[in-house]
Amino acid sequence: MFFLFKWIDDLIGKGFEWYTILELMYYASAANVSMALPLSVLLSSIMTFGTLGENYELVAIKSAGISLQKAMRPLFVVILMLTFASFFFANYMLPKANLKFGSLLYDIRNKKLSFLIKPGVFNNDIPGYAIRVDSKEEDGTLHNIMIYDHRENNGIPKIILAKEGKMSKTSDGKFLQLNLKNGIQYEEQASKNGMYNPRQVFTRNRFKETWPRFDMSSFDPSTTDPNAFGNSTPMLNLKGIVKKRDSLNKQLDSLNIRTIATFTSNFKQFNTAKGYTKVKAVPKEINDVILKSIPNGSRKQALDNASNTVANIMQHVPNWVPRQTDLMGEIIFTTVEYQRKFTLAASCILLFFIGAPLGAIIRKGGMGLPVVVAICFFLVYHIITTVAEKSAREGNLNPIFGMWIAVIVLSPLAAFLTYKATVDSALFDVNYYKELILKVFKKKQK
Structure with a gap:
């Protein structure tokens, strides 16, 4: 029942053979x-x-x-x-049953790409990307797609939103291709010197249809x-x-x-910490406010050194x-x-x-x-x-x-x-407890 609750929506009606589903259930039952x-x-x-x-x-x-x-x-x-x-x-x-279950589930995910995507959840299986969809149909059609591209641009993600799309593999099987329709792409150019620039370039592109590709080498056995x-x-x-x-x-x-x-x-x-200098000096008592123990001319330098x-x-x-x-x-x-x-x-x-x-x-x-x-x-x-x-x-x-x-x-x-x-x-005899309660009440009446 645990297995069915978790996986049945992604297995039934997706073109998998019945014996493949039974094999998965067999390995999952061992756990x-x-x-x-x-x-x-x-x-x-x-x-x-x-x-x-x-x-x-x-x-x-x-x-x-x-x-x-x-x-x-x-x-x-x-x-x-x-x-x-x-x-x-x-x-x-x-352990062998868990290994068989994991490897068989991997093969299924590699065979049916839409199996990767769970509605309403961000998926990070493809390195450098986070993909989320609101819903998906049995034929693999995806609705309300959101893609975060983290590969480049100094950590600033490129965001793609589309109302509809469909997954497929290229003929050589090396790339996953998404056919996206009616969407917008947002991209913010990273600052060259690493500092925040309020006038940095922000690009927004609308498209009727596009075909972004994702490298599938991480899924290649x-x-x-x-x-x-x-x-x-x-x-x-x-x-x-x-x-x-x-x-x-x-x-x-x-x-x-x-x-x-x-x-x-x-x-x-700075070779001034205790234990790292050969100069012998009388230990100095430091009060709650450490700056008071530092001469006025050295306080700014001490603060700079501490902050560094x-x-x-x-x-x-x-x-x-x-x-x-x-x-x-x-x-x-x-x-x-x-x-x-x-x-x-x-x-x-x-x-x-x-x-x-x-x-x-x-x-x-x-x-x-x-x-x-x-x-x-x-x-x-x-x-x-x-x-x-x-x-x-x-x-x-x-x-x-x-x-x-x-x-x-x-x-x-x-x-x-x-x-x-x-x-x-x-211990579990009801009549014994009844008699015990009656005896207690009779003693109180006396």
Whole structure:
């Protein structure tokens, strides 16, 4: 359903073969195993032990001197086998499925160019351009087109607006051609000396029809790195994730070393900073207003030097901060994906020890109450996992702790339910609570 909600409008009725769509759905379904498998373990364990309790088979088992934990051992062995299978699936099969899905989706996008464009969203897949359309038809016709050309002109974009257009490839397949109709092109000439000029040239051209071309070399498989898809973190196994994380850490260390060296050079410039001069002098106490500690004749020069130093630093900050943020985000993401391989396996064991005691306590089988209880507990597990993962991805939570927090929070609940089921607790028995309430009221009446 997730796959259909996201892609069905771009696949159905666009000329794709039915088996291509089924193949995409098959590869996309592998990613949903991490959600479906824990829920199926929880639901099946509740239904199994609920049916045993409803038919008084648990009573017969316990009367034979077999405890609940001993009765759970054969199923626990099955769950362990399923746990190992889920780990190997997440480590070997899921990365390959993600790789197949990504490469097949790439081929589809390269075959049907209109698939690139999403209505109402700026698309940056073509280097140097940002393209937005209000709507598109099934035959590929685009309406209300806006194109930003960032390739030249010192960062000043050339803007093209058109009411209608249609995408096509040139005969050699090297260029994407847009047939635009009824539009306007705006272009502002960049200043030659880099200073703002209120009288600089602004050009506006109206056209009935034009055919701008876009270089498609970035979409050519022959010029694309064959490992471009395989280097994506969700498409790597544990060994590949560790290798990528080490590479990212080296890049981050190199970036920090270069940045520190650049910043330090600004403070070494006049050889007056502490630690960079051999002249020994008594340390001078500086008040809150630093300028008061500087002689009157040197204050202007000190201010100029300080502003120049800050200006030099600020030239590097816009380049350094985004790159560092991207590298830190990638490192966190690799840690999250590394831990995900293990949390999928651990969730199977955790939810089994929640579901089996619950089934023994509620003593209801079938698809009624067990389904409701299973969904409620799974929602708690899924919400905790999703919120913690998002916080970890944003850097607000340790990624290892964030991926395991659901297991940490729900493990005491599993132990509590197992204990209650072992001692035949009436935790979900409505009659027990009715009798308890009646006893309380009778004591108050006395």
